[in-house]
Amino acid sequence: MGGILSRIVTTGTINCMGVFLDDLKKAFSSSSTAQISLVFSVAPALLEGTGVLASFLMSKIKARYLVIIGSIVATIGVLMASQTHTYLVLLLGMGIMNGMGQGLARCILPIAITFSFDDKTRHIAFAILNGGDGVGGVLGPILFSYLIETFTWRNALLVVAGMTAHLTVSGCTVPLTLTATNVEREKRKMSTTQTHQRKISTTVHSESEQRFAVTAASTSDRSASGSPSVEIGAEEEQKDQDMIDEPDVPLFPNAIFFLSNIITHSIAYFIFMTFVYSDMKDQNMAPGTVSLIVAIIGGVSIIGRVSICVMTNKVIPRWVIYMSGHIIRSLVVLCFQIPLPNDGGSTKTVIYAILCALYGLTDGVTGSLIPLICVDLFGLKRFGLVLGLEMFLMGLGAVVGVPLAGLMKDYFKSYQIPFLFSACSFMVAGLVLVPLFWTKKRYQMVSKVDKKSRLAERKFSL
Incomplete structure (x- = not known):
């Protein structure tokens, strides 16, 4: 619950702040659109970075x-922005302090969830966590627009x-034992546990091979009766072994394509979300x-x-879906x-609603x-490195794109x-991934053929 609350607040109050753009331009009339836009770019940049x-x-x-x-730093920053008549104080409070303060909550809560749930429930926790972004995207525009008008x-x-x-409530849900030292200790503990389990599995597998001639008939009967225990156990063992034995996937050239996608996607995303309110208002x-x-977007x-x-990745690689999504958003x-047509706004409302739904x-x-x-592209061993670069470039794209659009x-x-x-x-963000069609051997994807062959090998070994 602390995680979903943090996502509702951070997404609702930072990614949807474009609704304040026109009012801030009037209040700080001596500042240009680019200067006001800088406030809306610094906050999400620090949130991500x-x-x-x-x-x-x-x-x-x-x-x-x-x-x-x-939470306290972000709250003080927004309070400063609400009372100031100086642009620099607005930038400091609403941009820097707000973005950095909320960024701590947005970065730390997923770590807390990772080490608070086991493998069976962690994906559910993250699904709920990501749902908070959508809830914040719905509540933010409606609530802020109503408050500004009222x-x-x-x-x-x-x-x-x-x-x-x-966000202090979200902070209270974080275990006191969660520190950088304990996180590393948990990682080593999980790695040791997996190694110990693999040793046990290897021993059991060797003993089962020695008894293969005696147990072949009974194993065949269990397979015929639909007992999945042996197959599931072998599949879980294979997953653990794949993760440990995973070769070092080269970063290049795929890293160039992916990180280029991230920064261009960030530029496009924050420009659209910052100015879409003002653009539609300009159309009466x-x-x-x-x-x-x-x-509707949220x-x-x-x-x-x-x-x-x-x-x-069984039928269509995930990166192809990811690439297609950027091209669709461009259109x-x-x-x-x-x-x-100007027909009182009904046609515009329907068309824009459909476009926002697709977006x-x-x-x-x-x-x-x-x-x-x-x-998929870089494997589990390089996941942390690449994801860290992704967050940095998302923030960089916000700082570059929004003021430039202003x-x-x-x-x-x-x-x-x-x-x-x-x-x-957006179009560049999609097309820059096209070379992956020729470098697909460099990313990790288990095909249906490989999966079937593994299943056949396990059944044959039994």
Whole structure:
């Protein structure tokens, strides 16, 4: 519950902050769109990139206290932003302090979940955790738009500060024993346990081979009666052995393709999510209607996040689905710039709702597939390294893309060019993965043929 609360708060209050853009531009009229956009880029950049800082601080401070400290820092930052009339204080409070404080919670809670659940329940915990992103994406636009319309943007930020303060509740769910030292000790313990289990399995397997001639008939009878115990045990043993015996997968050239995808995807994603509110408002759509339409992205993304449970490499490689999702999102963003008839807003509302639903579905799928793609392309041994680089580049893309799009808005006096830039970035993010068709032998994917041959070998050995 602490994990899902942290995702609701971090996604709802940072990734959906674009709803404040127009009001902040009016309040800080001396600041350009690019300067205001910098605030909205620094926060998600620090949210994604605080992992390195969190890892270092965990060696000095207990994880629970880190999350609570981060919550306090973020809350103070938002409170400062709600009362300031100075741009630099706005950048410091709403951008730096808010992003860094919430980033501690977003990075530490998944670690706590990893070591709080066993192999049988961990995937369920992470499914619930990822669902929090979708819930935050639904609640954020609707709630903030209502508060701004009913009160003011300053009072709305007071509510945001109250939401970030609830991260202290998430912090209280983190075990006091979770520190960097204990995490490494748990890893060594898990590795030792797996090694011990493999030794036992090897001994048992050797003894079973010696008794093979005596037990062949009874084993055949059990197989005929549908008893799955032997097959399941062999399959679990094979999984453990595959993980330990996994060869070192070369980082290059696949790392170039994947990390290029990440930074271009980040640029496109944060540009779209920051300016989509203002773009639709410029087309004379009511703020309440705009917030409801954008909330569809978060709602439908939950379906996309859940759907990855059935996505395996058996028929279509996961990276192909991942690549296709970026190309689809590119086309969706382009469709936002198609001129629509002015018929009172009903046609626009329906079309934009459909486009946001398609965007949300592909966003949920691609976002949730990233950890699996890391394993498919680079193996378990390099998973931590590649995922850390992915988070860093996601933050870098936010810092680069959003202010650049703000400069485009100031120069061209329209959101059309920033949206075209976002669409092109999504397209590049998809096409840059095309070379994987020729380097597919370098990534880890168990084909149906390999699986069938292993199953046949196990049955023959029995």
